[in-house]
Amino acid sequence: MGEEELHQLIRGCIKQDRKCQKMLYKAFYGFAMGICLRYANNRDEASEVMNQGFFKVFTHIDRFDMSRPFKAWLGKIMMNVSIDFYRANLKMAYTDDLEKAENLSDGDMVDKNLHYNDLLMMVQQLPPAYRTVFNLFAIEGYSHEEIAEMLNINAGTSKSNLHKARQKLKKMILQADISADNTRYNGSTDYISIIALNAINIQGVFINRGIRG
Amino acid sequence: MSNEKDKKLDDLFKKKLENPDHQSGYREEDWDALEAMLDERKKRKGIVYLLPILSGVAALLLIFFGWWLFQSKTNSGQKKSQVVAIQPKTIKTNNDTAEQTQQVQAPSIKQVSPPETNNLAKVNKGKTSVDSIQKNPSILAAATLGKAKDSVKRDLLANNKPSVIKAPVIMSSTTVVNNGIKIQQPNNLITITKPDNTQLASTSLNNNKVKNSFPIAPALVMPSTTTLVATNNHPAENHAAEKPGPTNANVIQPQLSPAEKSRLAMNQLLASTSVADNKLNAKTQAAFKPRFIVSVVGAQDINGTGSFQQSKVGTKAGVLLAVGASRKLTLSTGTLYSNTPYVAGYDQYHFPYQFKTAPSSVTANCQMLDVPLNVGYQVYHKNKDMFMVGTGLSSYFMLQEAYSFSYANAGTTGPTNYTVPNPDKYLFKILNLNATYERQISSKAGVTVEPYLKMPLADIGYSQVKLQTAGVAVGLTWNLSSSKP
Numbered sequence: 279m280g281e282e283e284l285h286q287l288i289r290g291c292i293k294q295d296r297k298c299q300k301m302l303y304k305a306f307y308g309f310a311m312g313i314c315l316r317y318a319n320n321r322d323e324a325s326e327v328m329n330q331g332f333f334k335v336f337t338h339i340d341r342f343d344m345s346r347p348f349k350a351w352l353g354k355i356m357m358n359v360s361i362d363f364y365r366a367n368l369k370m371a372y373t374d375d376l377e378k379a380e381n382l383s384d385g386d387m388v389d390k391n392l393h394y395n396d397l398l399m400m401v402q403q404l405p406p407a408y409r410t411v412f413n414l415f416a417i418e419g420y421s422h423e424e425i426a427e428m429l430n431i432n433a434g435t436s437k438s439n440l441h442k443a444r445q446k447l448k449k450m451i452l453q454a455d456i457s458a459d460n461t462r463y464n465g466s467t468d469y470i471s472i473i474a475l476n477a478i479n480i481q482g483v484f485i486n487r488g489i490r491g
Numbered sequence: 492m493s494n495e496k497d498k499k500l501d502d503l504f505k506k507k508l509e510n511p512d513h514q515s516g517y518r519e520e521d522w523d524a525l526e527a528m529l530d531e532r533k534k535r536k537g538i539v540y541l542l543p544i545l546s547g548v549a550a551l552l553l554i555f556f557g558w559w560l561f562q563s564k565t566n567s568g569q570k571k572s573q574v575v576a577i578q579p580k581t582i583k584t585n586n587d588t589a590e591q592t593q594q595v596q597a598p599s600i601k602q603v604s605p606p607e608t609n610n611l612a613k614v615n616k617g618k619t620s621v622d623s624i625q626k627n628p629s630i631l632a633a634a635t636l637g638k639a640k641d642s643v644k645r646d647l648l649a650n651n652k653p654s655v656i657k658a659p660v661i662m663s664s665t666t667v668v669n670n671g672i673k674i675q676q677p678n679n680l681i682t683i684t685k686p687d688n689t690q691l692a693s694t695s696l697n698n699n700k701v702k703n704s705f706p707i708a709p710a711l712v713m714p715s716t717t718t719l720v721a722t723n724n725h726p727a728e729n730h731a732a733e734k735p736g737p738t739n740a741n742v743i744q745p746q747l748s749p750a751e752k753s754r755l756a757m758n759q760l761l762a763s764t765s766v767a768d769n770k771l772n773a774k775t776q777a778a779f780k781p782r783f784i785v786s787v788v789g790a791q792d793i794n795g796t797g798s799f800q801q802s803k804v805g806t807k808a809g810v811l812l813a814v815g816a817s818r819k820l821t822l823s824t825g826t827l828y829s830n831t832p833y834v835a836g837y838d839q840y841h842f843p844y845q846f847k848t849a850p851s852s853v854t855a856n857c858q859m860l861d862v863p864l865n866v867g868y869q870v871y872h873k874n875k876d877m878f879m880v881g882t883g884l885s886s887y888f889m890l891q892e893a894y895s896f897s898y899a900n901a902g903t904t905g906p907t908n909y910t911v912p913n914p915d916k917y918l919f920k921i922l923n924l925n926a927t928y929e930r931q932i933s934s935k936a937g938v939t940v941e942p943y944l945k946m947p948l949a950d951i952g953y954s955q956v957k958l959q960t961a962g963v964a965v966g967l968t969w970n971l972s973s974s975k976p
Contacts, residue, residue, distance in 0.1 A: 289899045292851055293836070299529070300522060307517045316508055325518070329525040336529060340852065344900055397507045416501035417508055444497055447504070 284348060291339045299336055309349065310356045316401055316413050317360035331359040357418060361428060364410045392454065400450040408443035411436050543961050547924055547944050554880050554926065558870035782815035783971040786939065788827070792962020796835040801852075803832040807861065807964065815972075819869040821879065827861040829887075833958060837896075841955040848905055850896035857952065859914075860888040865923055875931040885921040885945060889914030892953055911953040920949040929968065939966040 287305070290298025310328045318324035334355055342351055401409055410429060414420045415436070422440070426433040790807040809827030816822050834854045837846075865883030872878070892911040925943035932938060945960040952958065 285900055289851065292899065293838070296526070296529075300526075303522055303525065304517055307521070312508070325521045325524070329521060329528060332525050333528050333532075337532065392503070392507070394507050397504055401504065401508065412504075417505045444500055447500060451500075 285344060288339060288342065288344070288348065291336055294336075302335075303332055306349070306352055310352060313353055313356040314360055315398055316417065317357075317364060317410060319402055319406070323363075327360050327363045328356065330363070331356040334359065357414075361410065361414075364406050365429065367406070392451065396454055400447055400454070403450065404443050404446055408439045408446065411439040412443035412447070415440050543944055544946075550926065551880060551924070554870055554878075781972070782813075784813040784815070784821075784968050785971055786811045786813065786825075786966045786968040788939070788941070788964045788966035790827075790941075790943075790962050790964035792943075792945075792960045794831050794833040794958060794960050796833055796839045796956045796958055801834050801836075803834055803854075805829065805831040805833075805960070805962075807962070809861070811863075811966070813867070813968075821867040821869070821881075823865045823867060823881075823883075824863060827863070829857075829859050829861045831855075831857045831859065831958070831960065833857075833956070835956065839956055841950065842953075844906075844909075846896075846905055848898060848900070850905065851899040852897050853954070854895045854897070855952065855954065855956075856891075856893045856895075857889060857914075858891040860890065861921075862886045862888065863923055864919075865925070867925075867927065875937075877927075877929040877931070877937075879927040879929070881923070881925045881927065883923045884919040884948075885923050886919055887917045887921065887951060889916060889952065894954060914953070917949065917951055920947065920951060922946040922948055935970045937968040937970075939964075939968055941966065 284305075287298050287302045291302055307328075310331060311324060314324040314328040314331065315321065318327055331352075335352060342348070401412065404412065411425055414425045414428065415422065420428070422433040422436040425431075425436045429436070431439075787810055788808070792805050792807065793802040794805050795802040807827045807829045809825055809829075811823050811825030811827075813821050813823035832855065834852055836852055837849045840853055863883055863885040865881045867879045867881035869877060869879045889911070892914040894909045894911075896905065896907055896909075898905060923943060923945055925941050927939055927941040929937045929939045941964040943960075943962060943964060947957045947959055950956060
C-alpha cells in the first residue's frame with residue numbers, strides 16, 4: 279500500500295468512515311494478528327485482543343501523527359493491548375514450575391526446519407508470564423528494566439521468567455525435532471490444525487466467549 | 492556459551508515471528524466482531540451526547556416535582572400556622588375588648604341602675620331595659636369569645652354603640668319617672684328602646700342585624716332625649732328639671748366620656764388589630780421588598796460543538812446582579828468575561844472561506860463577553876440553604892475570535908491560523924439552564940455553586956458552530972438590600 283493511499287484511508291477513518299476502517303483493518307490484519315498471536319494463548323484470544331487494539335486505533339486515530347509511520351504506531355498499540363490483556367488476566371494465568379534444568383543437547387536449533395506456525399505454537403504454549411517477557415525481550419527488544427516497568431514486576435522476575443521461557447522453548451524445539459524425525463510433522467500444517475492440537479486452549483476459548491458475550 | 496545459545500534461540504523466534512504479515516489469513520468474523528464494537532460505541536456516543544441534555548431535563552423535572560410536593564406540604568403547614576398565629580391574637584383582643592366593654596358598661600349600669608331600679612320598680616319596661624343591658628354584656632361576651640375576627644369587630648361596635656345609646660334611653664326613663672308627667676313619652680321611648688334592647692339582645696347573636704339596627708336606634712332615641720329636655724323645661728319642674736339636668740349631665744358626661752374613651756380605645760384597638768392583621772398578612776403572604784444581590788462568579792466549563800466528545804476547558808469570570816422580583820422569583824443579569832476554546836472536526840464548521848484541502852480539525856479560541864439575562868425560581872429555602880433553578884438567554888459579544896487549522900497531511904498547504912478582524916455579537920442566541928445552590932455565610936454574604944448548561948439556539952461565531960457549554964460556576968454573593976432576607 280502506498281503512503282498516499284494509507285493516508286487517505288486514515289483520513290477516512292478519522293471521519294469514522296466504515297469502509298475506510300474495514301480497508302485499513304484488512305490491510306493490517308496480518309501484521310496486527312501476528313503480534314497478538316505471540317502474546318495470546320490461541321488465535322481466538324488473539325483476535326479478541328487484536329480487535330480491542332483496532333478499536334483503540336479507530337477511536338483515537340485523530341491523535342495519530344501523520345508524519346510518523348503508521349505501522350509502528352499500530353504495532354505499539356497491539357503490543358500494549360496484549361500486555362493489558364495479560365495483566366487483566368493475571369489471576370487466571372498460571373505459572374507452572376519448570377522441570378529441573380534439563381541438559382538439552384547442543385543441536386543447532388537455527389538449522390532446524392521450523393516454520394512460523396511451529397514457533398508460534400511453541401510461544402503460545404508458554405505460560406503467559408513467561409510468554410509476555412519472552413515476547414518483550416526477545417522479539418520487541420525491550421530491556422529487563424523496561425519490561426519490569428511495563429508489567430509492574432521486578433527486573434529479577436523478568437530475567438527469571440525469560441530464562442524459564444527459553445528453557446521451555448528449547449524443550450519444545452527438541453520435541454518438535456523428534457516428531458519431525460518421526461515424520462509426524464507436517465510442514466504444510468495450516469493454522470487451524472494448530473488450534474486443533476491445542477485442545478486445552480479451545481476450552482478456554484469457549485469460556486472466554488461466554489465472558490465476552 | 493549459554494548466552495550465545497539463548498541469543499540464537501531469541502533470534503530464531505524474532506526472525507520468524509517478527510514479521511508475520513502474511514501468516515494469518517483474514518477472517519471476516521473478526522471484522523464483524525469489531526464492527527459490532529464500533530456500532531455499540533456509536534450508540535453510546537449518542538447517549539453520551541444526549542446525556543447532558545437528558546440529565547438536565549431529568550434534574551429539572553425532578554426538582555420541579557420535588558418542589559411541587561414540598562410546596563403543597565408547606566402550604567398546608569403555613570395555613571395551619573396562620574390560624575394558630577391569629578387565634579391567640581383574636582382571643583386576646585376579645586379579652587381586651589370584653590374587659591373594656593365591661594368596664595365601659597359597668598359604670599353606666601352602676602350609675603344608672605340605682606335610681607332606675609328604685610324608681611322604675613313599677614315600670615317593668617324600664618327593668619327590662621336594665622335586664623337587657625345586664626344581659627347584653629354577658630351575651631356579647633359569650634358571643635364574642637367564640638366568634639371570629641370580623642364578627643368580633645362588629646360585636647365590639649355593637650357593644651359600644653348601644654352603651655352610648657342606652658345611657659340616654661335609661662336616663663330618659665328615669666327622668667320620666669321623676670317627673671311623673673311624661674309617662675306617655677317614656678312609654679314611647681321605652682317602646683322604642685325595648686325593641687332596641689331586644690334587638691340588641693338578638694343582634695348580639697346576629698351580627699348583621701346589629702349593623703342595620705344602628706342607624707335606626709340612635710335616630711329614634713336621640714330625638715326622644717331632646718324632647719325629654721324640652722318637656723323638662725316646664726316651670727314647675729324647673730328645679731327638678733335643673734336637678735336632673737346637671738345630674739343628667741353629670742351622669743351622662745361620665746357615661747359618655749367612658750363611652751367616648753371606649754370608642755377611641757376601640758378605634759385604636761381596631762386600628763391596632765388591623766395593623767396586627769396587616770403584619771400577620773405581611774408575614775404570611777411574604778412581604779415583598781425588592782432585594783438586590785451582587786455576586787462575583789468564576790466558572791470552569793467544557794465547550795464542545797455538537798457534542799462534548801472533543802471538548803476543551805474554558806473559564807469565565809464576572810459580576811452578576813440579581814434582583815428579587817418576588818420572594819421566589821429572581822431576575823439576574825451581568826457580564827462575564829469568557830475564554831472559550833473549542834475544537835472540532837472541520838465538518839462541524841461552516842467557514843465562508845473555501846479550503847483547497849479541508850483541515851482535519853479546527854481549534855478555536857474565543858474571548859467574549861457573556862451577558863446573561865436569567866430568571867431563577869427558588870424551589871427550596873430552609874435556614875441557610877437555598878436552591879434555585881433558572882433559565883434565560885445569553886448574548887455573546889465576541890472580543891477575539893481566532894482559529895487554527897490542523898491538516899491531516901503534513902505537507903498540505905493551507906492557512907494555519909485565522910483571526911476574525913471584526914468579531915460579531917450574538918444577541919439572545921444562547922439558552923441558559925442552571926441550578927443554583929446557595930449557602931449563606933452571614934446575613935449578607937453567601938456562597939453559591941451553580942452547574943449550568945448553555946445550549947446554542949443559533950450558529951455562533953464566524954465559523955457558525957453550534958457551540959455548547961457545560962460547567963460549574965462558583966460565586967460569592969452579597970445582599971445589597973438593608974432588610975434582612
